[in-house]
Amino acid sequence: MGRDNKKKSKRQNGHKQGNGDTYKGRLDVTRSGMGFVIVEELDDDILIRPNDFNSALHGDTVRVEVIPARDGKRMQGAVVQVIERKQSEFIGKLQVSKGFGFVVGGEGDRKTPDIFIPESAFNGATEGDRVVARVKDWATGTGKRPTGEIVTVLSPEDTNDIAMKEILLESGFPLEFPDDVLEETARIPDIIPQEEIEKRRDFRKILTFTIDPVDAKDFDDALSIRVLKNGNYEIGVHIADVGHYVAPGTALDENAYSKATSVYLPDRVNPMLPEHISNVLCSLRPHEDKLTFSAVFEMTPKGKVEGYWLGKTIIHSDHRFTYEDVQEIIETQEGHLRDEVLLLNSIARRLRKKRFDAGAINFSSQEVRFKLDEKGKPIGIVVKESKESHQLIEEFMLLANKYVAEHVGKIKVNKKPVPFPYRVHDLPSEEKLLPFMAFARKFGHKFDMSSPEKIAESFNGMLQDAHGKPEQHVLEQLGIRTMAKAVYTTENIGHYGLGFPDYCHFTSPIRRYPDILVHRILLSILENDIEIDKKMEEKCRHSSERERAAMEAERAANKYKQVEYMSDYMGEEFDGVISGVSAFGFWVETVDHKCEGMVSVTSLIDYDEFRLVQEDYSLVGQRSGRTFRMGDRVRIKVIAANLDKRTLDYEWVMTPAELEAETARKSKKGGSTKSARRRKKGDDPDF
Structure with missing residues (x-):
């Protein structure tokens, strides 16, 4: 939004109450207890002192009355109304x-x-x-x-359970469903009426199966496949028809909208919908008739889409695969439904290549999973990478999402587009991209900034060249940080990271509310009964905010488990990689566990005074020139674990080679090596 438009929005959205303008925004309370109201239309946040919160809490949507800024001072205000509580x-x-x-x-x-x-x-x-x-x-x-x-x-002894519940509540996710929601759920019939079946395209006799994590219960997508007479394939992407069970205006719908997403913590799921809906009625379980909303494609063996159909269906899943099952079939070329799985994987590979050739950015991903005991305490950590079985499902879900968004995008009402929750991803900002490019250049990677397509091409070239090299991890991490965050909005600017001009979320309505909205709008278009939802942009903003809150909760829970896990290794040493730097120290992620902790700059004071070189993502010693750069491998010792604050403190440990170099340096200057030797043994409490 340009500055002139922002000023116009300020005049429109702010209004007089008492002596100052008032604005609607979200209260963010810092760790120090000071508050800031974030107003979308304003360039700067509004400072709120604790005495002016008027019962508002962190995350609440509030109306704030502004005290006009004077002499260049920060704009301040007081909360005059709490519009919506984040936490109850x-x-x-x-x-x-x-x-x-x-x-x-x-x-x-x-x-x-x-x-x-x-x-x-x-x-x-x-x-x-x-x-x-x-x-x-x-x-x-x-x-x-x-x-x-x-x-x-x-239960007082179950501190782990309490910690996870606190994280959910702090993020605004209630622990239980209200009684009226459970009552509505209980009244939903389990049996599918014959008249409903007759309204739908019947896929029950066509081979259909699901592929999900081994511990999943909410199966919201399935694939079907059959050979057509012309030699092409009909591939169906079948999605749980949540909209059939969750009607607009019901307590069930309003509660789902309020949450907007399921939250996945290491030891539990906080579901968007009651478990009877998510795990039973809507879950596409094997050997059961299920209602679905489907995107069905006619495809050539080379993965070219010759035609598509969108509509309501009924399916009967023949088999439930885990990702591990499918990966084994791909790797061994043997197993149940081998031919169908390998065919789908072959087409998925082609779709994936086509995406990257068209400008999608190929960041790799890792998932950290905790092995937990019966009380939820972590006893092990497993790092999982995305394999072909995951990519198989991913490509067909992306295909369905893309075609649904394209289909809706062509529809106009009174020459205007239908308000629709697109999933968009903006271009990387020049402010973040330029320092990253300068850093990547040190490893020999050049960027072409002549167009968005060339930037994406440069990213992919860098990622390919860096694969398997020491700098791969740091370039991937920093590259991801340059990217904008994907959000929901009615303004369709496309999805830069995927390289799609049109994209939405259609494939996970059990766990994401925007998918339910997509289903409803698509159905109204297919039935030629379109209702314009004037509040769609507001619903998009709410869904994006709840998604961010869920991600923060998931990160906080993972951090808690990391701290809990590493607290058993106090005083032990591990290899790590520097994952971030700041003026007050650097973060290290252990190689084996992916557990991140801080090495404080004060713990390095006996060695040197270090300053932050921001453009190099490094801390540099003023006297020695010693550098701690993001991506460097280092040795650390675990010295503190704080579960309440969810923080780990590490201490940098010299390797034998580093100790020898330090000894030689101090000898040249006539310094003692006694301190360095003590530190290597871990006896020096100041380091």
């Missing part, structure tokens, strides 16, 4: 008085409110219990405490 459930300790009690949260960096609980709402909790309390009345502006009820009493 909190974990704390019950403190009981006669006839009532309070649930008191921890002090923490973002202190939660004390919640008044009438004795009738204790629900079995007693003095000192750790509980989950749900706020029923915030009593904003009255000076009174919020009033609530206890919904769960937590």
Whole structure:
């Protein structure tokens, strides 16, 4: 948005209340307790002091009254209204008085409110219990405490479970479904009526199967395949028809929209929909008739799409594959439904090559999974890479998403496009790209910035050239950081990373609300009964925000498990790779476990004074010239693990070669090597 347009939006969105303009935005409370309201239309955030929160908490959508900035000072304000609460459930300790009690949260960096609980709402909790309390009345502006009820009493010894629940609640994801949602779910019939079957294209006699993770229960996509008389193949991408069960305006739908996504933590799933829907009614389980919404393609053996059909279907999955099953078939060329799996993989390979030839960027991905004991404590870490079995499914899902978006994009109502939740990905910003290009040039990689297509081509060339080399990991990490974040919006600017001019999310409606919206709009187009949703952009923004919150929760939970895992290795040494640098130290990710911790610059003070060289992503010693650069391999020792803050502290350890070089350097200067020897043994507490 240009600056002139921003000024226009400010005038339109801000309005007078009292002495200053008011704006709607999201309150972000920092670790220090200071608040900032982020307003989309403003260039700068609005500073809110803790006394001016007016009961608002971190993440709440608020209306803020602005105190005009003077003499170049930062714009400040006060919250005058809480529009939407991010969090309504909190974990704390019950403190009981006669006839009532309070649930008191921890002090923490973002202190939660004390919640008044009438004795009738204790629900079995007693003095000192750790509980989950749900706020029923915030009593904003009255000076009174919020009033609530206890919904769960937590087991005091299960700290792991409490930590995961706190992460979900802090991110605004309730732990349980409201009663009205569960009641609506219970009323949904399990049996598919015959009249519904007759409305749909019947795929039940066509070979169909699913491919999912070994521990998955919510199978939301299946593939079907058959040979046509002309020698081409009919390949169906069948997606769970969640919209059949989740109707607009119901409590079930409103709750799903509020969450907007399922959240996948290391030891649990916080589902967007009740498990009876996600794991039973809609899950495309083998040997059961299931209602689906499908994208069906006629394809040549070389993967060219000759035609497609979109519509409601019914399927009957013949087999449930895991990714491991399919990978074994691909690698051994043997196994159940071998010919069909290999054929689909051959077509997926061609689709993938075509995508990258057309400008998609080929970043590789790794997934870290924890092996957990019965109490959720991590006892091992497995690093999984994307293999051909994953890519097989990925390519057909991308194909369906692309064709659905293209189909909808052609439709006009009153010469205007239909409001639709496109999944878009903007070009990388020049501000982030230029320093990355300068860094990549040090490894011999040149970028052509003459067009977006040439930039993508340069990225792919760099990734291909760097594959297997020491710099591969750092260039991939930094390359990803230059990229914009993909979001949902009605403004279709295309998906740069995938190289698609039109793209949406159609294939995962069990776990993503935008997919449900896509299904509804597509159905209205197919039935020629289009309703224009004027709030679609607002729904897109909400879905993008909830997606970010889920990702933050997943990162926080993974970090907690990393800290929990590494706390058993206090004082032990590991090989690592520098994964980030700042003026106050550098982060190291262990090679074997992918567990990231910080080496503080203060722990290096006996060796040298280090300064940050931002354009080189490095810390450089002022006297010695010693460099710690992102991507360098280093040896570290685990010295601290803080579960509350989810942080790991590492100490840099000299290798024998580094110790020898340091000894020689100090000898030349007449310095003692005693300190260096002590540090190698781990006896020096200051290093």
